[in-house]
Each structure stands twice: as C-alpha cells, then as structure tokens.
Amino acid sequence: MPADLAVIGLGHLGLPLAQAAVAARIATIGYDPARAADLAGGRLPCDGAEGTLTAADVRRMLSGGFRPTTNPVELGRVRTAVICAPTPAAADRSLDLTQVAEAARSLAARLRPHTTVILESPAYPGTTEEFLRPILEQGSGLRAGRDFHLAYSPGRLDPGNRLHGYAGTPKVIGGLTPACTESAAAFYGRLTDKVVRARGPREAETVHLLETNYRHVNMALVNEMAVLCHDLGIDLWDVIRCAETKPFGFQAFRPGPGVGGHGVPLDIPAPSRGARPLRMVELAQQVNDRMPQYVIQRSATLLNEHGKSARGARVLLLGVTYKPDLADQQGAPAQEVATRLMEMGAAVSYHDPYVPNWSILGRPVPRADSLYEAAADADLTILLQHHRTYDLQGLAVKAQLLLDTRGATPAGAAHRL
The missing domain is CATH 3.40.50.720 (NAD(P)-binding Rossmann-like Domain)
Known part of the structure; x- marks a missing residue:
C-alpha cells in the first residue's frame, strides 16, 4: 500500500x-x-x-x-x-x-x-x-x-x-x-x-552545529566553575540561583558528572575543508570529558576523610541515564564513573527506576531493590541523575555519605559537586 x-x-x-x-x-x-x-x-x-x-x-x-x-x-x-x-x-x-x-x-x-x-x-x-x-x-x-x-x-x-x-x-x-x-x-x-x-542546506546544517556546540560550551564553563567554587569554598548552586535572576544576557546551565545525550559536540573536519577548527569546542570537550574523573576524585576524598579507602568501599550509584525520568543511557557519564570505581576496587551497585539491568566491563552490576536500605548500607552514595521518584531529603538522612552531582538535595543535606 x-x-x-x-x-x-x-x-x-x-x-x-x-x-x-x-x-x-x-x-x-x-x-x-x-x-x-x-x-x-x-x-x-x-x-x-x-x-x-x-x-x-x-x-x-x-x-x-x-x-x-x-x-x-x-x-x-x-x-x-x-x-x-x-x-x-x-x-x-x-x-x-x-x-x-x-x-x-x-x-x-x-x-x-x-x-x-x-x-x-x-x-x-x-x-x-x-x-x-x-x-x-x-x-x-x-x-x-x-x-x-x-x-x-x-x-x-x-x-x-x-x-x-x-x-x-x-x-x-x-x-x-x-x-x-x-x-x-x-x-x-x-x-x-x-x-x-x-x-x-549549509545554513540549516550549521544551525545544528551552533545549537549543539552552544550546549557543550556552556556546560563546560559551568563545570569549570564547579571545580573552582569547590576549591574556593563557594556555593556554586547559590551563585547560579542568583545569576539566573538577571533578565538579559544570561542563561543558567548547571554542572554535572559529565555530558551525555545524542548531541555530540561538532567541529568542522579541517583537513578536508580547509577550515580552522573550533578551538572553543575542542577545549569544552576536554573540560567535559574530565568531569567523571573529577567525580571519582571527590568520591575518593570523601571516603578518605571518613577513614575509608575506595578499594573495598561499597558505592551506590543513583540514576544511570543521561536525562532525568528517561530510560535513555546514550553517553551517560555513569558508565565511566562506574568503570573507574570498579577499577579502583570498589564494590559498585546501582539504582535506577528506568534501567532494570545494567552491565559494566561485561559484568552485570547489582541492582538495589530497597533504595533506603542500600543507601544505609553503602559507604558512599553518588547521585548521578535526579529522577523525580527520588526523595533526596529522605535519602540524605539514610545515606552514610551522599555526593550530589546535580545540586538537587537541600542545602547542607549532602556534599555537592
């Protein structure tokens, strides 16, 4: 037909x-x-x-x-x-x-x-x-x-x-x-x-180039701000809250453990076209690529401060998708975070209401059935994606240590990125 x-x-x-x-x-x-x-x-x-x-x-x-x-x-x-x-x-x-x-x-x-x-x-x-x-x-x-x-x-x-x-x-x-x-x-x-x-068609294609890179460059900026503000003891989330009240010239982006999704940063293939590469896009990608490792660094520091080593630590990952309330795992930073933790010898488990099964390095990762019990049992809980079903205030009470990479927990309830 x-x-x-x-x-x-x-x-x-x-x-x-x-x-x-x-x-x-x-x-x-x-x-x-x-x-x-x-x-x-x-x-x-x-x-x-x-x-x-x-x-x-x-x-x-x-x-x-x-x-x-x-x-x-x-x-x-x-x-x-x-x-x-x-x-x-x-x-x-x-x-x-x-x-x-x-x-x-x-x-x-x-x-x-x-x-x-x-x-x-x-x-x-x-x-x-x-x-x-x-x-x-x-x-x-x-x-x-x-x-x-x-x-x-x-x-x-x-x-x-x-x-x-x-x-x-x-x-x-x-x-x-x-x-x-x-x-x-x-x-x-x-x-x-x-x-x-x-x-x-070239102008329409370049619309995609601009829109995709706009996201990655701005996320790289705020990810760098997250590292800087942590080093200086400044609450970045409060800074963003205040900055986004400006009615012009500013759009709020928020840091995270990495940048996932289907929209990968784009550059012009310079050798084939004779065009100069977009240097800012290349730099933004380097910054964003470092964020999973920064999460690992912060996690290891938190465990050390509480007398524990990453090797043998029980680590619970919350949310392994790239966006909240979706099952799509395309480019989600959880993959690299879990891989690095496992390579350090941590015992990794996860919880995600949208992902019934998850594997890292060819091995299935244990899925927590009872979220509160798993958080209470884990040496460290890391919020990688904030699904609406998560009661973060309750989790902050139950968890021994909670690292919030999304700034979603109430102020003072967890360690924020």
Whole structure:
C-alpha cells in the first residue's frame, strides 16, 4: 500500500517524527532493517535508541496505521522520505556517516521523480550537498533540484521536555533550491506550528552545529566553575540561583558528572575543508570529558576523610541515564564513573527506576531493590541523575555519605559537586 511518508531510521529522531506524522493522519512507513521487526510487534528494541517513546506509544502508532518495514521496495512508493539514520561519533570524534550512506543507497535505487528527500541526521555543513546528493543522484539517475527535492532539517527535539513537543518546536529547513525548501516546508507545516526557512542546506546544517556546540560550551564553563567554587569554598548552586535572576544576557546551565545525550559536540573536519577548527569546542570537550574523573576524585576524598579507602568501599550509584525520568543511557557519564570505581576496587551497585539491568566491563552490576536500605548500607552514595521518584531529603538522612552531582538535595543535606 502506498504511503505519503517514509521515515528511514527508527531511533531517537525517526520514531518521534513518525509518531507526529501518524498523529497528523499522514500514511507513514518506517524503514529500519535492525529495528522494524520489534516495532512491528509493538515492542521497543533493547538498544534504548527510541528516546521518550514507550511500547504503548508504539502500539498506538501501529493502530493508527504506522507500518515498520524491512523491505526497501516500499521506499519507492512515497512522496516524502526523511533520513534519520544515526551518525555516531567515530574513534577520532568525527561523525560516522556510514548509516546515512546505507540509507541513501537503499532510497536511491527506488527514488521516483518529484519525491522530497530530507536529511535530519546530525551532519557537518556541506553533508547534504557533498555527501548525500551524489549518492542519491548516482543511484537513481535523477538530478536533485530538478527531478527531486532535497533539503536538510536539523533534529531539535529535547527528549522528555513536556513544554516543547514536536508541534511546539519550530522546524528549520534549508533546501537545495527555493522549490526544495518550499516542498519540505509544506511537509513539516503539517506537523509543526512554525517553519523557519534557512538560505540553504549549509545554513540549516550549521544551525545544528551552533545549537549543539552552544550546549557543550556552556556546560563546560559551568563545570569549570564547579571545580573552582569547590576549591574556593563557594556555593556554586547559590551563585547560579542568583545569576539566573538577571533578565538579559544570561542563561543558567548547571554542572554535572559529565555530558551525555545524542548531541555530540561538532567541529568542522579541517583537513578536508580547509577550515580552522573550533578551538572553543575542542577545549569544552576536554573540560567535559574530565568531569567523571573529577567525580571519582571527590568520591575518593570523601571516603578518605571518613577513614575509608575506595578499594573495598561499597558505592551506590543513583540514576544511570543521561536525562532525568528517561530510560535513555546514550553517553551517560555513569558508565565511566562506574568503570573507574570498579577499577579502583570498589564494590559498585546501582539504582535506577528506568534501567532494570545494567552491565559494566561485561559484568552485570547489582541492582538495589530497597533504595533506603542500600543507601544505609553503602559507604558512599553518588547521585548521578535526579529522577523525580527520588526523595533526596529522605535519602540524605539514610545515606552514610551522599555526593550530589546535580545540586538537587537541600542545602547542607549532602556534599555537592
């Protein structure tokens, strides 16, 4: 059966798009050889890449006509195809575009004239024109901007944000030609309240570059402030509380044990483009990468001050996801914190209402069933993520030692980052 839309890649970008399209009564298929079978059965894949969606959400999408598929032939029967393939960070921190290329080749072999193709995957400026366009044109024999429309639109959803859902988050669009932009705008106009037209795909791609790096640079600044304020005996959390009353020129960011999430910091691949690297982004990444080790340092100091060694210490980690009240563990600093603790000889356990099983270094980590009893038994409890279900005031009373890396406990109730 023909569909209006094909979403290629059913992860944290693709599934919310498909959900919004189904809600708008757009006939939608989802193409993902690795995940379609589970989703077609109303199950969430175990890789945790679906973001905020639940299995119940998927079942509602299926009842609304959503069709996950592993058959690439279906890609040739749609008016609009949106590529949402993941672009994970490679070993050198560059974006790995392998899955975008695979998605493009699958689509190109079936691409029909007048189709609108949109890339939403995180990408460098120039990716749509210099990387995606040749694959589509060579595989289809069609010409972008003449035979089919081509555009880029950065993914902007904030997982778990209850105030700004899909419809309430403006969509930025940059097309290869004005007609490409308008075709993509017509599609997204059915899903969102506001469409913002960029000059072209490079400008739209650079919107993603700016927005992602803005987060990382500001988090690096406040993470450095956390270290400085601890050394000077200053309450950073009170400093932030006061600073955010300024009605202009300041946006509050808060420190943490590291920076997780799908939005990795981006830089221009300088050797291939002749562009100067973004030095501030590189420095910000260095600062943020040090935060898990700083948590370990603070933990060891606290244990020593109370006559205990990290070796053999019982350490309970609270919250191992990258955002509060979500199951997504992408890039969560808990992984590195737990690894370093175990390498030091600590006996690590964890509690997280959204993560029933967790493994580090190939070994399952014991999960605490009774939170208060586990906190009372642990030599040190570390709050890594503040889920709403946690009664931190009660935990502060029960725990022998509590290190709060999120500044969520009442003042004086715990040791803060």
